Amino acid sequence: MKTRITELFGIEHPIIQGGMHYVGFAEMAAAVSNAGGLGIITGLTQKTAADLANEIARCKDMTDKPFGVNLTFLPTVNAPDYPGYIRAIIEGGVKIVETAGNNPAPFLPYFKDAGIKVIHKCTSVRHSVKAQNVGCDAISVDGFECGGHPGEDDIPNFILLPRAAEELTIPFVASGGMADGRSLVAALALGAEGINMGTRFIATQEAPVHEKVKQALVAASELDTRLVMRPLRNTERVLTNAAVERLLEKERRLGPDIKFEDIIEEVAGVYPRIMMDGDMEAGAWSCGMVAGLIHDIPTCKDLIDRIMAQANAIIRERLAGMV
Ligand SMILES: Cc1cc2nc3c(=O)[nH]c(=O)nc-3n(C[C@H](O)[C@H](O)[C@H](O)COP(=O)(O)O)c2cc1C
Secondary structure, three states: OOOHHHHHHOOOOOEEEOOOOOOOOHHHHHHHHHOOOEEEEEHHHOOOHHHHHHHHHHHHHHOOOOEEEEEEEOOOOOOOOHHHHHHHHHHOOOOEEEEEEOOOHHHHHHHHHOOOEEEEEEOOHHHHHHHHHHOOOEEEEEOOOOOEOOOOOOOOHHHHHHHHHHHOOOOEEEEOOOOOHHHHHHHHHOOOOOEEEOHHHHOOOOOOOOHHHHHHHHHOOOOOEEEEOHHHOOOEEEEOOHHHHHHHHHHHHHHHHOOHHHHHHHHOOHHHHHHOOOOOOOOOOEOOHHHHHOOOOOOHHHHHHHHHHHHHHHHHHHHHHHO
16 A cells, blocks of 8 residues: 555555554564554653663664654653754664654754654644644644543544645644554545554554553453543543542542642553553553454554555455445
8 A cells, every 4th residue: 555654654554653651662663664564662761862872773673664763742841851862863863753742843953954754743633734834744643532642622533634634735644543454444535644553552462561551452442541631731541440540539529720749649650660560550551442442462563464454455345346
């Protein structure tokens, strides 16, 4: 399948693995890229720029296909060492960056000068247009269904994607709720040039996370995610557990006066405990509604081959047979 996204990134299949905190290590990115998709290392999971440089080098040892690095621009006072991370990306020879969070405009000149293509993740049409106008090469349009931060507009992909298609001239992929060949064909029909998956890629053989995380995704249904931190305007879709229900109870009790400090126990330092130790009650961790469509733990290659075979069959047989 050839789309503007496969052409832009030089990949075989229009399938991207979005940056994921404590999941997007070199093993994950290399497995996806080796399977013909675009794997992405999560920059901020690496504690320092030197650690990121090392992770990029490890990934290069595992694949000679294109892979990217995610840089999430957080609205924090103590900003991470973004210039250092950007240097590690450029010096590591990485040619694709997935940005997310705040406006990437201040950093784009560095990427452009190094010949790096930038795909910015957006949860709204207005942010997508802004990213196009400041010079991003592509957009990952992240609908309300998504695992992680869906923004505050709550527009699901059946509306968000065709709205993005109405406004954008640069290519975009559908992100949030994508799981299989059906998702891919639907995304293409709505104007996207491919898909970005987070949650689905966690339930793969190569995902470098604790087995209990993968089993939790297989066991979960589409009813098992919750939105936390909405009163802080930092909404995150997470898999429910006792800590999440406790957090939501605090939000109800404290109302609009709630502060980050009130929920710090349920959200701070949670990722290594969940992803590496398998301590499934440690706190809130991102998960999409797409958990309801995850029933197994294939290799990345089997997953991607299956998506492409199903998509091709839907297009050639089911859809062609209808017209
Ligand atoms: C466990 C987890 C961690 C994530 N961490 C990040 C992150 O650090 N930066 C980022 O831009 N997106 C992050 N995301 C969002 C994904 O890149 C992707 O946009 C999202 O998962 C798509 O929705 P889906 O889960 O329905 O596929 C994370 C998602 C998950 C599930």
